[in-house]
Amino acid sequence: MYYFKIYQPKILTTLPQDISYIYEEPIEGLKRYSTYALSEGTLMIWIAFENEEDPSCMLPYFHLQLIERTGRITYIDLNYTFPPEAVCPINITYIPLGYNYIMIIYVKSNNGVKGKYGLIINYNSEIINEIYLGNVNDYIKDSGTSEKGFIRIEEHDKRGIAAWHWLSTPDITTGKVVELGSGEFSVPNLLSYTFVNSFNFSLVDGGIGYAYILRYDEMGSSATNDPNIQYWKIYVSFLREETYSSTTPSLIYQTTTKLNSIAFKSCFYNNNAGYICIVSLNNTITNKDQSRTEVNYYQLEFLTTGSFVQFGMVPKEISNTGNFDLYSLIYGGFLVRKYYTNTMAMNFYILDNNGNYKSGGSFGPEFVNINLFRKNSTLLGVKETGNKLEFLLKPLLRLNNQGAGYDNPAIESTKPAINEVIDPLLINEIIIKYSIPLNDDPSKPRLLRQTISGDSKLCTIGSDNHTVHIPIFSSTFNQPNSSYNVVINNNFVISQERNEPLLGINKKIWMISTKPFKTGQHSASVTGLLRLNEEGSSKFLQTNQSEFFNNIIQEFSKIIPVDEQRITTNGKWQNDPTFPKKVLLSFTINEAKSAMEPSSKTIFDNLGTLIERKRFTALSNYEYSSLIDESASFTITSYFGKFLPLIIIFLYGIPCCTTCSQLLIGYKYSFV
Known part of the structure; x- marks a missing residue:
């Protein structure tokens, strides 16, 4: 095991204030190979021992450090030896998936x-699964939202068709990965x-955009003198989670110029206005008897519907070297990064939405890696x-400080x-007010402890078209003296x-705490x-029934949550007389041992709410x-020693939740 020493941060003199941290690695020989910046502010650092005989190779071991914005470090030391073809030359990379x-x-x-393989591990350095991913030339990409899995794109054929x-992300119980959908990106x-x-x-809401470049074939056509011929065309298609199918390609650019x-x-995503792609146009300019080749860069803007917005040249003072990149910033304006040759040295500039210079800075040649945290507008x-x-x-x-506390303008x-302490008995909804008008057909929010279909009547947008109202179930904020984390996914x-x-x-931004609960009235064991x-x-009928009972009790313990000893069973079951193909199971909620x-009764009611709203709660995410x-x-059969007849209540009209995007509430205990 190795570790970093964390020194006191020092504040530098640049405005706004720069912050510098130094980490010391006590084991000599470990080399940093790459860094990966997660959207919530966590930095992943991949380090390994370099092969002294060949610098293009590494020793066959994997080490990863996760540094959160709070300074907390998680060390991943994998007990696995990678094959020679993976480490010499180095053919290893990694992507974060959901659920750690x-x-x-x-x-x-x-x-x-x-072939290309995937080794799935967790933050505890445990190997969960190994899967075959495909050909060595296949492209593996996270879906843009880690909880929505990852996408494998096969190498396109000569016609441009790519499967x-x-x-999926690994199952939180079994670690199994399944294929959610498949298809082809087909060229028009x-x-x-x-x-x-x-x-x-x-894509910002999870998924892939796929652009095709087509060129007019003059050799195969007799219309070469037609001045209206579009010599180049660009189409774009979108692959999204909710459909698992790619959209029909949309034409977003064409030109009559005979470009090379x-x-x-x-x-990149352009803040509520679709996407911007930076494209280069290579053209031969002829002037009298002389000709020259000219490369210009342009911003191609389009919406997620595939509708064209505009096409404009990137100013020469930005693109004159070609070694630059440009990003839209979520608080307005653009970030331009210009690199020096054969070094990571970089100058950067902040431009407003009209391209006017606002500020800038630089990183010297001593820097080996530079990352951008887009959500909180920070370069690392x-x-x-x-x-x-x-x-x-x-x-x-x-340029705009609206919503800075949420990392979202x-x-x-x-x-x-943020950081409000609530009384769970008095809260019946969450309200989010946006600074811009919303479409009155919101997407589908999802909560870790409850899930609501956005197109149902349970989730509404207020009459001002700015405010979203999300109802809260009694089982959601049910832990006293605890911290809850509200996460809203893009889209x-x-x-x-x-x-x-x-x-x-993102995670760990919108934190809510619950007050200590008042001591409730004692109740005896409840059986239902x-x-x-x-x-x-x-x-249930085809498996080990005792094991089935134990597994579902373990899941109840995690979901409610409650000590596993509070839920027991006598193992009794019977077929439902009104629905013979369905089985009734008996469980007992044991009485509390302390105030x-x-x-x-409280645990029984929480479990009852979770079952009644199963499609909207975490019950639907677990195997049993x-x-x-x-x-x-969930019906009481024996309460305070008195037998009550079984009553089954049927619920109709509960909408099916097909999640497109998510709002999640998670919690962590923080008893004081």
Whole structure:
């Protein structure tokens, strides 16, 4: 095990204030290979031992450090030896997946055939699963939202057709990865046009944008003198989670100029206004008897519907070297980064939305890596000196400070507010007020402890078209003296003006705490029956029934949450007389041993609410609890020693939740 020493941060003199941290690695020989900046502010650092005989190789071991914005460090030391073809030369990379999983992507030979494999591990350095990903040339990309899995894109053929496969995040119980959908990105079949190349980019709401470049084939056509011929065309198609199918390609650019080539440099989300792609146009300029080649860069803007917005040249003072990149900043304006040749030295500039210079800065040649945290508008540079790493954080100028507390300028306020202490008995909804008008058909929010379909009547937008109201179930904020974390995924709502997805709120930003609960009235043990659906009943009858009971009790303990000893069973079950294909199971909520524990009646009511709203709660996310029939309530059969007849209550009209984007509430205990 190795570790970093964390020194007191020092404040530098640049305005806004720069912050520098130094981390010392006590083990000599470990080399930093890459850094990966997560949207919530966590930095992943991949380090390994370099092969002294060949610097292009590394020793076959994997070490990763996760540094949170609070300074907390998680060390991942993997007990696994990678094959030679993965480490010499280095053919290893990694992507974060949801639920504290990471997938290491590497090359391995099987019966003499090289393929791409994925080793799925968790933050405890445990190997969960190994999966075959495909050909060594296949492209593996996270979906843009880690909880939505990852996407494998096969190498396109000569016609430009590329197969894609959308795979899930590992199951939180079994670690299994399944294919959620598959299909093809197909080039428009246009007579006399030839496929040239493609480019893919991440969508803000999870998914992939796929652009096609087509060139007019003069050799195959007799209309070469037609001045209206469009010699180049660019199409874009979108692959999104909710459909697992790619959209029909939309034409976003065409030109009558006989260019030498068109190439994509980058694509990025443009703050409530679709996407911007930086493309280069290579053209030959002829003047009398002389000709020269000229390369210009342009901003190609389009919406998520595939509608063209505008096409404009990137100023020469930005693109004159070609070694630059440009990003839209969420607080307005653009970040331009210009690099020096053969070094990571970089100058950067902040421009307003009209291209006017507002501020700038630089990183010297001593920096080996530079990352951008887009959500909080911060550049992070990494210097490496021997066994020390120095991290320099440069906050960027914000042209708009609206919503800074949420790392989101589109959010004006929330209720409860950040760090507010609430009384769970008095809260029945969460309110989010946006600074721009919203479409009155919000996307589908999802909560870790409850899930609500955005197009149902449960989730509404207020009459001002700025405010979202989300009802809260009694089982959601049910832990006293605890901290809850509200997360809003991108595309939770869409703007009214352009129907574009809005950014959400990352983890550990919107924190809510609960007050100490008043001591409730003591109640004796409560026994009740719940019903399994047909799939669950069939599984129960065909498996070890004692194991089934134990597994579902363990899941109840995590979800409610409550000590596992408070929920027991006598193992009794029976077929439901009114639905013979469904099984009734008996469980007992044991009485509390102290006044500090929730009463048996409280636990019973919480579990009852979770079952009644199963499609909207965490019960639907677990292997066994997802098999409960939510149309039948959790019903008391024996309470205070008195037997009550079984009553099954049927619920109708509960909308099916098909999640597109998410609002999640998680909690962590913080008893004081």
